[in-house]
Amino acid sequence: MSGAGPGSALLSDVRPWGGPPADVRVVDGVIAELLPVGTVPGAGEDVVDGRGRLLLPSFADVHVHLDSTGLGLPFRPHTGTPGVWGMMLNDRANWRGAEAPIADRTTEALGRMVARGTTSARSYAQVDVDAGLERLQAVLAAKEAHRDRATVEVIAFPQAGLLREAGSVELLDEAMSQGADVVGGIDPCLLDRDPARHLDLVFGLAEKHDAPIDVHLHEPDQLAKFSAELIVERTRAHGMTGRVTISHGYGLSALPREELLPLVEQFAELDIAWATIAPPSPLPTLLLAEHGVRVGLGEDGQRDYWSPYGNADMLDRTWQLAFTNGFRRDEHVEHCVAVATVGGRSVLGTAPALRDHLDRPGASVGDPADLLLVEGETVTAAVMDRSPDRTVLFRGRVVADGLELTGAA
Ligand SMILES: [Zn+2]
Numbered sequence: 001m002s003g004a005g006p007g008s009a010l011l012s013d014v015r016p017w018g019g020p021p022a023d024v025r026v027v028d029g030v031i032a033e034l035l036p037v038g039t040v041p042g043a044g045e046d047v048v049d050g051r052g053r054l055l056l057p058s059f060a061d062v063h064v065h066l067d068s069t070g071l072g073l074p075f076r077p078h079t080g081t082p083g084v085w086g087m088m089l090n091d092r093a094n095w096r097g098a099e100a101p102i103a104d105r106t107t108e109a110l111g112r113m114v115a116r117g118t119t120s121a122r123s124y125a126q127v128d129v130d131a132g133l134e135r136l137q138a139v140l141a142a143k144e145a146h147r148d149r150a151t152v153e154v155i156a157f158p159q160a161g162l163l164r165e166a167g168s169v170e171l172l173d174e175a176m177s178q179g180a181d182v183v184g185g186i187d188p189c190l191l192d193r194d195p196a197r198h199l200d201l202v203f204g205l206a207e208k209h210d211a212p213i214d215v216h217l218h219e220p221d222q223l224a225k226f227s228a229e230l231i232v233e234r235t236r237a238h239g240m241t242g243r244v245t246i247s248h249g250y251g252l253s254a255l256p257r258e259e260l261l262p263l264v265e266q267f268a269e270l271d272i273a274w275a276t277i278a279p280p281s282p283l284p285t286l287l288l289a290e291h292g293v294r295v296g297l298g299e300d301g302q303r304d305y306w307s308p309y310g311n312a313d314m315l316d317r318t319w320q321l322a323f324t325n326g327f328r329r330d331e332h333v334e335h336c337v338a339v340a341t342v343g344g345r346s347v348l349g350t351a352p353a354l355r356d357h358l359d360r361p362g363a364s365v366g367d368p369a370d371l372l373l374v375e376g377e378t379v380t381a382a383v384m385d386r387s388p389d390r391t392v393l394f395r396g397r398v399v400a401d402g403l404e405l406t407g408a409a
Helices: 086-099 102-115 132-147 168-177 195-209 221-237 257-270 285-290 314-324 331-350 379-385
Strands: 006-015 022-027 031-033 046-049 054-057 059-064 118-126 151-157 182-186 214-219 246-248 273-276 295-297 370-372 390-394 399-400
Touching: 006 370, 054 331, 054 390, 059 168, 059 246, 059 273, 059 295, 059 314, 059 331, 102 118, 102 132, 102 390, 102 399, 118 132, 118 390, 132 151, 151 168, 151 195, 168 182, 168 195, 182 195, 195 221, 214 221, 221 257, 246 314, 257 285, 273 331, 285 295, 285 331, 295 314, 295 331, 314 331, 314 379, 331 379
Parallel strands: 006 046, 006 054, 059 118, 118 151, 151 182, 182 214, 214 246, 246 273, 273 295
Antiparallel strands: 006 022, 022 031, 054 370, 370 390, 390 399
């Protein structure tokens, strides 16, 4: 009964990662004990009725654009034109005119994410000469509104590049001084057309603000490879081991194995992480896990000016990761859950990288009690069924139940 009492909670009859039923005691926001089912709660101890549900680590969405979300608004037909610049202009022309103020939208979207099982997130906030710091302030407002439900990192994101519009670099610098956590970069070759200059600016700001880096890479194969090599060079030169993430990297996934492998080995050596959104040409997650490269999953936009996809549900996106990879074996589908949960935390630096594709951390003694209870016969069945019967815990406290937030903010 060690530690039972006020400040502790007993999760009764749960199945950690689909294993045998257990009662789980949580103390001070950490899993303290795994006990036999039927354990008598301590005096004053909260009890969460597990009802035989699965116990998983909660989701970490490491690539979400809260500042462009359209969740909760009337559906809007897609009007963007293909390509990053065209999509950016479509967003720029419309985001202020949406039915609700941007800070209300970011807060609504983050709440929906928590309600569905996400308690860690890394969100972009577009910083450019159109938005200034307005979108950053909106994401920071969402973070503050849900501070007792989720941890959120904010990326100051130069969606319009750094070299195309005067004042972009100064704004990114200011965003880092105004509460952003991560310096963003984007398509150093294709957007700014001066990859060395773009990346030097990004790494320079990261050094100045002692911050990590996340670079959006939509570029095709050889350009993506070239950009990735420049990122590797600078990660090494600036001593940024463990502090750089490549997002998307679509073109890298398409490289022949003999070209991809040396890059993956360098990512492992310099601990460069990879964030994916489960696109049609999927990331080689098994290969990355084999090499101990940190990999996380995200939703990208949510029904925004770039695409109608994204519904705040990382369990849906986990299904998508499995589906786009063509996975059928349970161990592979479960690996997708590991990527979407603890894999994401590894990108955020709050958990180690998955050791291999069979690694299932996050629901054992000593792990943070950021947890998801979800109905499902097995973990793979839960991904296929995506039941609404979920309970979400953040730091050992229930923050959502049945896809609704619980309690006051
Ligand atoms: Zn994105």
